[in-house]
Structure formats: structure tokens, C-alpha cells
Amino acid sequence: MARIPTTELGRYLLLGQINRQGCLRRRPFQLATATSIGQLRRVSSSVGAPTSSVPTSPTTAPLRKQLKDQAKLLKASGHKKKKNVDNQTVPGWELTVGIEIHAQLNTSRKLFSAAATSFNDSPNSHVAPFDLAIPGSQPIFQPETLIPAVRAALALNCEIQHTSRFDRKHYFHWDQPAGYQITQFYEPFARNGYIELMSRDGIAAQDGQGIRVGIQQVQLEQDTAKTTAQPDGVQWLDFNRVGVPLIEIITRPEIHHPATAAALVRKVQVLLNSVDACVSGMETGGLRADVNVSVRRTDDATAGLGTRTEIKNLSSFKAVEDAIIAERDRQIAVLEAGGVIAGETRGWSLGSTETRRLRGKEGEVDYRYMPDPDLGPVVIDPKLVEYLASSSGVRPDDETDELIHKHGLTAKDAISLLMLDNGARVQYFYNVLDALDARLGNASCETIVGQPASTLAANWCLHELGKLTEVSSDLDMTPDGECRIRSADLAAILYHLMRKEITAKVARELLWSVYREDISRGGVTDAIAAGDLWFHELSEAEYTALADTVLRGEEKIVAEFTRHAEGKSKQYPQGKLMFLVGKVMRAGPEQRMDPASVERTLKARIDQVCVPGVQTQG
Template sequence: MGRIPTAELSRYLLYGQLSRRGCLRGGITRISTTSALRQSRFFSTQIDTPAGAAPANVPLTPLRKELKEQAKALKASGKKKKKNSDNQTVPGWELTVGIEIHAQLNTARKLFSPAATSFNDTPNSHVALFDVAMPGSQPLFQAETLIPAVRAALALNCTIQPISRFDRKHYFHWDQPAGYQITQYYHPFARDGRVMLYARDGIAAEDGECIEIGIRQIQMEQDTAKTTAVPGNVHWLDFNRVGVPLIEIITLPEIHHPATAAALVRKVQMLLNSVDACVSGMETGGLRADINVSVRRVQDIATGKLGTRTEIKNLSSFKAVEDAIIAERDRQIAILEAGGVVLGETRGWSLGNTETRRLRGKEGEVDYRYMPDPDLGPVVIGEDLVQHLKGTLGVLPDAEIDELIELYGLTTKDAMSLIQLDNGARIQYFYNVLDSLEERLRAAGSASPNSDSPAGQRHALLAANWCLHELGKLTEVSADLGMTPDGECNVPSVDLAAILFHLHRREITAKVAKELLWAVFRGQIPRGKVTQAIEADDLWFNELSEQDYAELADKVVEGEDKVLAEFLRFKQGKIKAYPQGKLMFLVGKIMRAGPEGRMDPESAKRVLRDRIEHVYLPHMEGQ
């Protein structure tokens, strides 16, 4: 192949014009260069339809319809799909999984150019000459990208290497204009990490209470262009993403259950978010996973030799990780049991599928022609920088979850939800609300909790419940709470704290508190004016007296002899369980019979239970 003239390269990189001469002649790829596409700042790639393929104008089937059709076909076949929790092992076989996780670093600049990292700006508006491999351009390592990378490696308990180097990984694809990707294959910046997974992280029951997964290495590398498929076999290319800094986290092949693999990816995302190393999570495309899967017979474990592995590329959800591993494991076992041979290949997975699909043969080290990058020197990381970053990591998720459970009395599920929601911003919002609430309680001289709750937990549980569940209900009408990394949203933390302060002191009812929350969310109450709004509309809780509750209780139990008989049977030992349902039935009658806005269910229940034990039952026994 002769030299390609610079003018030809320029036409390809800037305008999408690709020569049909030489080794590219007869290829299947052609670049659309209409002025309309150029004006939109997108590069467009159009793929010729292979012979025998469906025509381009065939209407696409909606995903929801496809899933329904697949469910019908599965039902018609008489096969039952196992629940994942019951499908972690196959008798006689061992599954082995290794994972490669790609995460986008939280930086302002790209890895080898000063262009800004942008995800929502005009396509192709942040592209430096080196990003599109303009002849004569050189990579310039942006030192600031190293900070979040090292923080991520420390959170994953890795050893930071004092010297690391960059390599070129060669392959040709339209999303990689240089024809190679710069990565750290031979000399990564971090090695020998580990991640502890616990039962609360969602690991398979077969792994017990905890399991440690080793990390072989973490390497820095550049991202490719963003490809967007549109009708008509056209693919749009946005080079804003070219050169965006990534880290690739490579685990050891120590995972043997699909649920544990999904739990590991979820845990890694949580750790990266906790140290502010990455821009977003799996649900928004900031983290992607490639899964390596192999199986072997149990009797072959002693040999130490693993089965032939296949790679499943670009899984973009935790459920996809687990489902794809199960499907590929079952496929490989079926091949081996039939006497076949598992081929080393790269496979794909789509939402709703029951099988993986072949993409291409598996590339190896020779195929990529790894070589040291001659344009980049070694990266030297000083021990002083490592120690400084280690000292500023803060509290990592496992320690924080333990604190939420032990100090504040949260359930494990609620503690983990607070940590994971909004990329870690929800837990910061909780702390902001709690701090403001406790400040109000101290000022009012009522910071002590109820005597029937552990010290310091009642108001914290109240804040956690509202930050999770009541705030979550707002998302039913608005997909975005406007949550910021510093823990603020469309409901200012000081306003939610004001609502909870009055609710905690029983100055307003739960119903009024929820109405105030919605009013704040809709902007109907100015910031910091919650108390004034309660005062203006006279929403204060003027609760009934003990005598009023007792009179209502006497009224509603009239004619409920059968219900009261259940309490008598419990007292006499004829039934073991206290008739809680009957009690709540009577409480409901009291709440409906009393004046709206002046009653508290807990007070009604307490008075009713007292009268059942000391008035109604003694009366029934005396008859």
C-alpha cells in the first residue's frame, strides 16, 4: 500500500470523504458526505446491506413488543425460566468469570489533549487535532487526569506503581480515527487490588457471608467516538468522546456465580462514586462491563486448567451482567455435553434475549500488535501524592453503611439505597437534612429522642425515611429531582428539615407534612418559609385530649363483641399471636369517627389498647 496523501486524510477526517482506491477498494463501508449531515456537526457512516439481509426500510419492532413475543414463545414451548436466585449453579459444572470494567474519569480535560470532556454539548464541538489523528499532531498527557484515577485505585485497595507506561493497541474502526487506542497494557499504573463483597451486596447465597475478589490491574486508556445508529443504516459519529479518559479495571478469574459478578460491578460503581472518581454510573453509560466466561467439569478442577473462555462485550446494566453470564454458561455446557468444542470468541447480549450472539472471533495480544507508544514518556507518580490522596479519600461505602446501621438504626436496605441513589448525592442530602434538623432540635431544647428508641435514632430514622421514600414519590411526577453532588435538590435540605422538625415535635400531622413537601417541590413555598406557611394557613396540629380519644374508643367498640372476644382469647392463652389486625381495624374506625386533622394514629392506638386491657376485657370477664 502506498502513502495516502495528506489531502486525502484531511478530506476523510474533516468531511468524511473516503477514497475508494487501493486496499480500501471494494470495502463494505462508505461515508455519507451530504451537506445536511456536515451542517449538523456529526460525521455519518452508512453501512451497505449485505446480500440476503433484510431491506433497510423494514419497520423496527418496538422493544416492548419484542419482549412480549419472547414471553409468549417461551410459554408456548412449555419451558419455565428459572429465577436467577435458583440458577446460580449447574450440578457437575463450575463457572469461572473474569470482568473488565471501563469507567469514565471525572476530569475537565481529555487524556491526551486539552479539549474539554463534554457529554451534552453540540456534537464535535470539543475536538482537538490529536483527537481525530490529524497528521503532525502529538499526544500531550494531561496530568490532572491522574488524580481521579489514583483515587479510584486506592478505593479498590490497589498498589500504585511509581512508574507506568502507555502502549498502542492497534485496530481499525470508524470510532477510532488513529487506527489504535492508547492504553497501559504492559505497565499499568495500579496492580494487585481487592474488593470485599458481603451478603448485603447481593452476592450468591453459595458464596456465604462474604467473598474477596482480586483485581489484577487498573490501566488508563482513551475512549472512542460515540456512535449513534439512526434509520437507514446510518451511524452518526460524535468525536467529543474521543480521548475522554477511562480506567479499565481487570479482575482475576475468581468469580463462580452470576449474582456475585453483578454484585461486584455494582460495588465497584459505588466505590468509584464515593471517591468522586467517575462522572456517572452504568445506567447513564459512564461505566461498561466486558465479561469473560468459561466452564469446566467439577472433576477437572484439580487440574487447575480453565475452560475456553468467551467474552461478552459492553454490558450496560447489572441485570444484563447476571443474565448474560447465565445464558453463556448454559450455552457452553450444552455444547460440551453434546461433544462439541467451545470456541474462543467475542459475543454480544441484548436486553430481553435468552442467548448470547456471536460478534467475531476472539482477538488476542498478537492481533492487537501491542507496542510502546513512542510519543509518550513514562508516568511517574510520587509517593507523596499517593499518601495525600489516600488521606483525603474520606469514609468508604462499607464503613459508611455500618455507621448508618449502628449509629442511626437504619435497615441494611435503606442504608445501601441512600449510598447508591443519585451517584452518592442522596446520602449527602440526608446528612444535610439531618444536620439542619438536629440544629433546630438543639435550639428548641428537644434534641433527645423518645425513651422507647435508642439514643439519637428516632429523628435520624425519620429523616432517612423521608429522604428515601417520600422524596422518591416526587419522582413519580418529575424524573429529575435536580440533585447536585453537594446534596441539594429542588426540595432544599433546610426546608425538608423544617417540615421534619415540626413533624418530630408532633406540631403537624404526617398528612400536612406531605402536603408541605409537595408545595416546596412545586415552588409554592419560598426557601426557608415553611414555618411561616404553616402559620399563615393555620396547619398546626391541635390534638385531641386523652379523654376525647377514650370517648371515641368507647363509641366505636359498641357492637364489636366478636372483635373484642379475640383479645380475650389471647389473654386467656387460647391463641398465641396478639390480634394486631383486629386492633388496627378498631384504630381505623376511631380515625374515621374523629375530627379530621386533630388525631394521631399512634395516640389512638395507645389509648385503645389501654382501654381494651383495663376496661373492656375486665368487663367481659365479669359478665
């Protein structure tokens, strides 16, 4: 009998298409199966098919818009949601949370086949016979997948096991062709780690200045196919993701506040990015979290942990915190009503206020774990572990300390820089800062106006670049810290802004021009000169004349400053001052005015009007 080509087998297994040549008549059909939550009408897929033959999925709204829409619906319904910061504890009850985090490893090949792990190519274009569980195909462990896995485990302070083994976890679902998943349940490659969380990481205030959460184990396993829901109950399957190497990080049940759980997931993402172990973060689907939640009364010290429920596939840090709060409150309500918590798997939808039941909880017996007979043990040389540990680079906590103490950034901005673009944004910041320092040279502080170079650069790298991505495509940030706006060009804009040679408005317009490539590389200064965009600031006398004109029409506001100066009002009317600043800016030539100079002139004139010679606050 002639050998059947792999592509023909794929068409038969996935689409039910049989070659018309031979004794059987061709009868195409579509795969169908029933699920516990409804009938799956059609599962369609193709192996190596051109993209033009596959319909495109409907455009999904951005995450930010989805959150806004959900908030509007909650507001319209009259339901007021309690702020999470005030909802970390419930009197008389203790919450316990354990987390399982799945992260896609940064490798070029799949875990048990040589197929590529590309996430941007056509659906079902990187599929090997073993990925589809074609009869006769065998798993072949790809040793290169072990490198990022060990790096990740070391970043989590784990003990690397000299020998580990693979197991089969049996379950049937359309996204798992073999009917089982290969994982490391009994003998994982890493155990007994921990994560240090500090207050700046966003933990709950009840956890004080810091907390240590134990890592039970880290195990290698294969990912499943990607399912995309379509209208009318149709599900599309992309088998490119089948077999992509994952690590599953299992924490100990040592978390007692929802905010701390979210902070841990966020910290894990930063740690994995810092050692180049993870493909992408939660925002792009490269990292997913399952949380196990249980509650018990605090008045019984001898009581064990309550029955836990698992919430699957949480895809954002906010979802982790919100889902835990909702499930905690549900369990407490059930117990206070005399009910019993069932061990089950539950789901969570973006913007929801409660979890929903998916299925009864499956345990070890249901999964029928067994050693994989087709795979031998994985033996890790201690020399490899030693080399990877010595070459891991700077830890995120150490880099955060440097950004805060050396460069003057806030903890929030420092952590944001480390998290964005898989760590490439902080490298971009360093590149901008180096280019800016080279331009400033030995310039004294007296010749430079405004913020220190480091805080100004951080502000633009975070917020001004962030505004570009809100209304346009991605920045195309590279791992070495470059993007569509070259670091040297942003440094040139900030250099002229710091020296008060251009206004902030002109600086933002230049940023957009560089982004749109209206300005050639290295041509920022030439563009300023060509457009006569230099800042020709008003004189002190001109500022004073404009301030006096505005104050003459605002006697009621000036009276409030007088009452404060006389001690009759405790609060300084800073908001009123900013109103006057805006009015002066509109009254004069904005392109020649600096808001800081306007504010300084107004303060001086108000001091003279209210109490001559007395300095105001603000």
C-alpha cells in the same frame, strides 16, 4: 500551499464535503461501511455545527419502564424465570467469572488533547484534531488526568507503578477514527489490588460473610465516540467522547456466583465515587462492565478452567447478574449435549433470557498490541502517591459502619445513600440531620413522637425524595449535599412531623410545595401557620368512640382476634387490624387523626372485647 483550517478538514473527513474553491468540484457524500451484523447505511456527524441542524434522537423509555415491559412480555409468553437468589449454583458445575470495568475519570480535559470533557454540550463541539486522527496531529498526555486515576487505584488497594507506558490496540470501527485505541496493556500504572466484599454488599449466600477478589491491574486508556442508533439502520456519531480518559479495572477470575459479580461492580462504583475519581455511575453510562464467563465440572479436580466467553457493555448491576446466569446455563447446556464452547464475544439485551453471539474472540495477535511511538513513559512520583493516599478521606466501608451503628440505618439504606447522586445524597442526609438536630436542641425523648431523627431523615432522603424524581425532573443535587429542596427546609418539615405538629400527609404536601417553589426558602413554618395546617388531634375519648363504631360492624373479624386470644389461632391477624385502622381513618376526620393512635386505641378495645386484661401481640 495554504494551510487548510481544522473545521474544513473535519467537514471533509466526517461528511465528505470539499471546499468549492479550487480545482476540484464539490461533491458531498456520506460515509458508509459494512459491518459484521449488517450494512450501516449512513453515518452522519458534524464538527461545531449548531444543534438546530442536527435532528434529535427519539425519546427512549426509562429503565424502569423497559424492565416492566420486558417482564410483561415474559409473563405473556408463559415463561417463568427462576429468581436469581435461588439460581446462584448449578449442581455438578462450577462457574468462574472475571470482570473488566471501564470507568470515565473525573477530569476537565481529555487524555491526549486539551479538548473539554463535557457530556451535556452540543454533539461534536469539543473535538481536537488528534481526537479525529487528522493527519499530522500528535497525542499530548494531559498530566491532570493522572490524579483521579491514582486515587481510584489506591481505593482498590493497588500498588502504584513508578513507570508505566502506553500501547496501541489496533482495530477498525466507526467510533475509533485512528483505527487503534491507546491503552496500557503491557505496563499499566497500577497492579495487584483487591476488593473486600461483605454480606451486606449483596454477595451470594454461598460466599458466606465475606470474600476478597483480586485486582490484576488498572490501566489508563481513551474512550471511543458515542454511537446513537436511529431508524432504518442509521448511526449518529458524537466525537465529544473520543479521547475521554478511562481506567480499565481487570479483576482476577475469582468470582463463582452471579450475585457476587454484581455486588463487586456495585462496590467498585461506590469506591470510585468516594474518592471523586469517576464522572458518573452505571445508570448514566459513566461506568460499563464486560464479564468473562466459563464453567467446568466439579467432579474433576485436575481440570483447568473452561473456555471463556466475554459479554460486552453491561450497563446495570441487574444486567451483570442476569447475563452471567444466562451464559452459564447456555454453556452447561452445550457441554451436556456433547458440544464445545467457542471462545467468542457475546451480547446481552435488557430483559433477555439468553446471550447472543457478536463475533469470534479476538486475542493479542488480532489486536496487534505495540508500544505507542508518539508517547513517552509516565513517571509517577512516590510523594504524589503518598499525598493522594493521605487525603483520600473516609472509606465507604467505614462510613457504612457509622451509618449503621451510630445512626441506626439498615445496611441497605446506608449503601443506597452512599451510591445515589455520586455520593452527594449521603452528604444531603448529613446536612438534613445537622439542621434537624439544631432545631431539636436538648428536647427530651418524651416530647418527640415517632422514629429517631436519623432513621426518619434517612427515610425521607431516600424514599420521599425518590418519589419526586419518579414523576418530575432531577433534584439538581450538588456535591456539597444541597438540591432544589434545601436541607434546612426538609429539616423544618421533619421537625414539625416528629413533634406531631403536622401529619405525614401534610408533610408530603409541604415537600411538594417546596419542590415546586410555592414556598419560599425558610418559609415552611410560616406556610403551615398561613394554611392552618397544624395537627389538632382527636382526644382519647373521640378515638375510642370511632373504634367502637367500627368494631360493632365487624363481628367476624373480632371473632378472629378472640380465637387468637384463646390460643386457637397461632398467627396474630395483623392484616385484619390494619384493615380496621383504615376503616376508622375513613370514618373520622383524617386531618385530625394519627394512624399510630388509631392502631393503639383499636388494640386496647379489642383486648377488652376478647380477653379483658390480656395484652395481644403485634
